[in-house]
Amino acid sequence: MNNPITLIIVAISIIGIILFIRSAKNKKKALQEKLNEKFPIAWRNMLKKSVFFYAQLNEADASLFEKRVQLFIATKQIEGIETEIDDSIRLMVACSAIIPTFAFPKYNYPYVHTILIYPNSFDEKFQTERFEGHKEIITGMVDSRNQNGTVILSKPDLVRAFDGLPHKENVGIHEFVHLLDKEDGAIDGIPEALLKHQFVGPWLHEIKNEIARIEKGKSDINPYALTNNAEFLAVVSEYFFSNPEKFKNKHLELYQFLSCIFNQDTVKN
């Protein structure tokens, strides 16, 4: 220990640890200060106008929703790729994440760090340019190219999803439901972290029945649900959260399964 090099290494290590702890404390303090800020009125007005789900909430739940929005925006990187993004886009991303997890108030997508906003839909090579014969068909995805949780969303499709009206499609909710499905390790349409083991069999049976109805043209569910069980879950969840009354009327059993998975009744009365 008397060796001067050893002493220098020990001293540098101690300084490093102190700086690390100080930086972590500062970050925590800055985050807490942000979370203590009053929810901006402009944000509240935007939520009321554009987010059907939020507009249905009672005062206490709306306030809880706003806290979750603040936390999500303060802790995730939301970045425009060759496109400008403003607070309204950040709010739409946060809403997409919070709506399906509203019944789990402590959940904040620990594996998601970055949400990239593309200027348009894109193809498998992530190109958004339009030229003759080119089909951009992907409006959102959970990017599996890296491990650190990135979601990509097409800006116009996200904006279309949050026009304040009830409808069946919402690309943001779709992608965040895939992430919840992934919590048990696999995006397979069976969100085992949310669905009790004894309901897995009946859920798969329900999927099979509804798929048969879609194939026969007897269902109003987007046929993209036929792709596989994971897409089925994401597609019906979009409908469940975006137009609950109609969904419950037309698909009572599916509604009951999704209420159980997400632990919430989207029809409020």
Ligand SMILES: [Zn+2]
């Ligand atoms: Zn999907």
